[in-house]
Amino acid sequence: MINLxxxxxxxxxxxxxDSPAIALGMSFIAIGALLRNLGFTIQESxxxxxxxxxxxxxxxxxxxxxxxxxxxxxxxxxWLVNSRLYPMTVSLMPLLMxxxxxxxxxxxxxxxxxxxxxxxxxxxxxxxxxEYRIDFWxxxxxxxxxxAIFSTVLGYYSADYLNKDMMMGLSIVNxxxxxxxxxxxxxxxxxxxxxxLGAILGPAFYFISPxxxxxxxxxxxxxxxxxxxxxxx
Amino acid sequence: xxxxxxxxxxVTSLATYSSRFLGVLTSEKxxxxxxxxxxxxxxxxxxxxxxxxxxxxxxxxxLAESEYxxxxxxxxxxxxxxxxxxxxxxxxxxxxxxxxxxxNSYFV
Numbered sequence: 001m002i003n004l005x006x007x008x009x010x011x012x013x014x015x016x017x018d019s020p021a022i023a024l025g026m027s028f029i030a031i032g033a034l035l036r037n038l039g040f041t042i043q044e045s046x047x048x049x050x051x052x053x054x055x056x057x058x059x060x061x062x063x064x065x066x067x068x069x070x071x072x073x074x075x076x077x078x079w080l081v082n083s084r085l086y087p088m089t090v091s092l093m094p095l096l097m098x099x100x101x102x103x104x105x106x107x108x109x110x111x112x113x114x115x116x117x118x119x120x121x122x123x124x125x126x127x128x129x130x131e132y133r134i135d136f137w138x139x140x141x142x143x144x145x146x147x148a149i150f151s152t153v154l155g156y157y158s159a160d161y162l163n164k165d166m167m168m169g170l171s172i173v174n175x176x177x178x179x180x181x182x183x184x185x186x187x188x189x190x191x192x193x194x195x196x197l198g199a200i201l202g203p204a205f206y207f208i209s210p211x212x213x214x215x216x217x218x219x220x221x222x223x224x225x226x227x228x229x230x231x232x233x
Numbered sequence: 234x235x236x237x238x239x240x241x242x243x244v245t246s247l248a249t250y251s252s253r254f255l256g257v258l259t260s261e262k263x264x265x266x267x268x269x270x271x272x273x274x275x276x277x278x279x280x281x282x283x284x285x286x287x288x289x290x291x292x293x294x295x296l297a298e299s300e301y302x303x304x305x306x307x308x309x310x311x312x313x314x315x316x317x318x319x320x321x322x323x324x325x326x327x328x329x330x331x332x333x334x335x336x337n338s339y340f341v
Contacts (some may be wrong), residue, residue: 017323018321018322018323020322022322022323022326022327023326026326030295034294034295039238040238044238044239044242047239047242048242048245048246051242051245051246052242052245052246052249053249054249056284057248058245059293059294060245060293061241061242062294063294064241065237065241071240071241071244074241074244074245074248075245075247075248076248078244078245078248078249079248079249079251079252081284082249082252083280084252084277084280084281084284085249085252085253085256086252086255086256086259087256087273087274087276087277087280088256088277088280089252089253089255089256089257089259090256090259090263090270090273090277091270091273091274091276091277092256092277093256093257093260094260094263094264094265094270095265097261106257106260107254110250110254110256110257111250111253113253113256115281118277164298165333165334165337165338166334167295168295168296168298168299168333168334168337169329169330169331169334169337170330171292171294171295171296172296172304172307172329172330172333173326173327173329173330174288175285175288175289175292176307176308176311176325176329177322177325177326178281178285179285179286179289179308179311179312180312180315180320180322180325180326181322182281182285183312183315183320184315184320184322185278190271191275191278194274194275194278194279194282195278195279195282196282197279197282198278198279198280198281198282198283198286199282199283199285199286200286201279201283202280202283202284202286202287203283203286203290203291206287206290206291210291213283214280214283214284214287215280217279217280217283218279218280218281218282218283218284219276219279219280221279221282222272222275222276222278222279222280223272223275223276225275225278225279226271226272226275226276229271230268230271
């Protein structure tokens, strides 16, 4: 089934001191508090993080419910903001694919694809033999996923003690952490241009369409960066 | 029957899982040394950067209530801390929350 040695390695890897797990935990505390204020029960809040496990998606869901839009509109809004998970999964799974591993592992573990787990894998996969990377990934995914669920519970119960300014502080942690992590990753021309162009074009397209800006800005920026990188190899 | 909340959760998770599922399906045919893999890799980083930068410029939820000026000051200070601490990720992250909390409590 799952090779426990590599599974544990994945868990340990997620608990390093500068792991994205910190940003993940703090932002899911904010989500837990937000869901409570929206009128979710504790079971529903856990269920939500358990099944979705993607921060921007949960935020969009919460915002949509606040306005009271239809389920179809929630689906579309969440799909648009989480469509980034598609290229993220495609840029991750080929690193883990091995002919000796059963397919179900990939279709089950793709649920763990989120920014933090993705970054942990991208930074550490080279040390792991290819055959067992999927088990390593299961470890990372399980650890980060459990942190998210635990933080949701913590946020839910501490909602009464968090004032507006504290919630605001918790909400900025996520973008700041990943902004710094992205700056840290900019090592090749291809990656640097993908990140810089994405950061510029994403908000730029917001003026044309707030819903589609991440998708359109990301695709154009990524494609330009790809060609810049290929020319400079 | 199911409540609006339960249905919203199910719809959200379905919309989220669909992108992940399609990602694995596509990956079955992609080799990690290929050009198309490198293109997808660029797309992954650029959409992520687009998302993060959108969260900062046009935030959703409670962060939208913070002042532009304060938000940019927090970002600026965080980047400086990031470089001063030799690219440590913990310090800028923790300080960003604290700085925003204080600036917002005392200057607004």
